Amino acid sequence: MKNKFAPLLYAALVIGVNAPVVAANDIVSQAKTENTAQRSHDAKREAEFKLTEQQLKDKKAQLLAQRNSLQSQADKLSAEFSKNEDSLARLEEKLRLETGSLGEIFGVVRQNAKEIQGDLSQSVTGVDRQTNANVIEEIVAAKSLPSMKQLTGLWQAMQEQVIASSEVSTTNVTLIDGEGRKQTVPATRIGAFGLVSEQGYLQWNNGRKDAVAYQVQPENAPTLNSLNTLENGNVASVVLDPSHGILLEQLALTPTLGQRLEAGGVVGKIILGLLVIGLIIALYRGASLAIARQKIAAQLKNPQQPGNNPLGRVLSVHDKEKHRTVEALELRLLEAVVDEQTGLEKGLSMLKLLAALAPMLGLLGTVTGMIETFQVITQFGNGDPKVMAGGISMALVTTVLGLVAAMPLLLAHNILSSQAENIRNILEKQGIGLVAEQAERESSEAVSAKMVNAA
Structure with missing residues (x-):
């Protein structure tokens, strides 16, 4: 391997x-x-x-x-x-x-244009005679030298107003009535001074192009029918307002006597009521005292026949009570004089009360008006005086009414009191004379009786 x-x-x-x-x-x-x-x-x-x-x-x-x-x-x-x-x-x-001189000319032109614009804004010629108003507005708003067209328009506007001021023409205008309804009515323009319809003078508004009737018309105010004679060339007298409506507005703002009294409110009416009552009492008592003085003067000429008058009633008491003693007769006559004095001074205390009550009510109205004024100031502030006018008017009017009512009532009370006092003096003098005669008569009778007894 x-x-x-x-x-x-x-x-x-x-x-x-x-x-x-x-x-x-x-x-x-x-x-x-x-x-x-x-x-x-x-x-x-x-x-x-x-x-x-x-x-x-x-x-x-x-x-x-x-x-x-x-x-x-x-x-x-x-x-x-x-x-x-x-x-x-x-x-x-x-x-x-x-261009120095041209600048001055522009200033003059613009100033005149502003004046004309102010006149046109309030003039009744706006109904049918302001065809060049737009040129005036252009000149006023311009920042440069006016053109020849604008200068021509300015001249034409002036000429148009001069011609319109001599015209009496009739046209249709939009009229707003008291309920806010608009209606087209015929109206006559009297130059540049006024616009007249069947209701009288109209207040023309160039901004809205409508008119309203003035609240208060002047006396003998013209109407549409009364101006027909002017259109026909006939001469007639017409009440004109040369201020282009300013005087007519002031006429509406000027209150009448009834409106001033109405501003006094309830307190003012009460003061007037007291004044009327006091004057009625004063007139009645003055007439009564005057009649009594005439009757007393007639009674003094014929004291043997007592009549239905204060002196006659005192003489009647003497005739009934002459058999009494001197002291009793004096008391009876004094009682009769006091009774007559009560009748003579009847109503004078009420007159004095009314004279003292009137200024107190005026003070009450003043305080009430000032309270109302302060309430209005609390709600709306004090920026608009018209809002406070109601309370201030009430305060001032009631004060004036209280003083006006108190002075004649106080004067009437003093005059009537003096007349009643004179009548009372006459009655007292006659009563004292009667008592003296009674005393002399009793004294002579006593002397005669003594002489008879002595003999």
């Missing part, structure tokens, strides 16, 4: 020794081949680098040339810009000097 496998072992040993030699030769050969390829690749890349470097140098030279050309152009343009800037400055100065 050993002899059989010996050649095989020998062959294996020979192969194992020669194998590293063969591998080393292959590696060397492969390294040489790769070295040759690498040198070839490096040479090729070096050639490419040299070509790229040359291209970059050419590009750099081209860019430098282009930069120099652009720099030359920039220097040339900068010099030209400086030259043009100096020329422009000289031309602007020349333009400023030459």
Whole structure:
């Protein structure tokens, strides 16, 4: 068996020794081949680098040339810009000097255009006579000198308003009634002063192109029918508002006496009621005292026949009680005078109470109105005075009503009290005279009786 496998072992040993030699030769050969390829690749890349470097140098030279050309152009343009800037400055100065007067004209034109625009915005000529209003708006909004077309439009607008101010024309307008409904009605425009319909003067709104009737019309206000004579050329007197509606608005804002009294509220009505009651009492008692004075004057002329009057009733008491003693008669007459005084002063205490109560109610209305004013200020602030007008009006009106009611009532009370006092003095004087006569009569009778007894 050993002899059989010996050649095989020998062959294996020979192969194992020669194998590293063969591998080393292959590696060397492969390294040489790769070295040759690498040198070839490096040479090729070096050639490419040299070509790229040359291209970059050419590009750099081209860019430098282009930069120099652009720099030359920039220097040339900068010099030209400086030259043009100096020329422009000289031309602007020349333009400023030459257009100085035109600037003043533009200011005058624009100012006049603003004035005309303000007049047109409130003028009733907007119904049918404002065809050049847009030109006026263009001039007002312009920032440069107006054109000839705009100046012509301004002149035409002025001429149109001058002609319209002398016209009396009838046209149809949109009227808004008190309930907000719109209707088309005929109306007559009286120049630039007013617009008249069947309801009287109308307030024209140029923004909405409609009209509303003024709340309060002036006395003898014209109507559409009354203006027919003007259109026919007949001369007639017409109430005009030269302020283009401002006076008519103020007329609506001016309250009447009834509106002022209405502002006093419930307290004001109570004060007026007290004033009426007090005046009725004063008139009644004044008439009664005047009649009593006349009757007393007539009774003084005929004291022997007592009548139905205060002095006559006092004389009747004397006639009934003259048989009594002086002291009893004096008390009876005093009682009669007191009774008559009560009748003469009847109602005067109520009159005095009303005179004292009226200013107190006025003060109550003042406090109530101020409370209402402060409540309104709390809710809406104090930015709008119209919101606070109601409470302030109530406060002031009630104060005035209280004073106005108290003064005549107090004056009437004093006058009537003086008249009653004069009548009472007359009654007391006559009563004292009667008592004195009774005392003198009794004294004389006593003296006569003594003389008779002595004899």
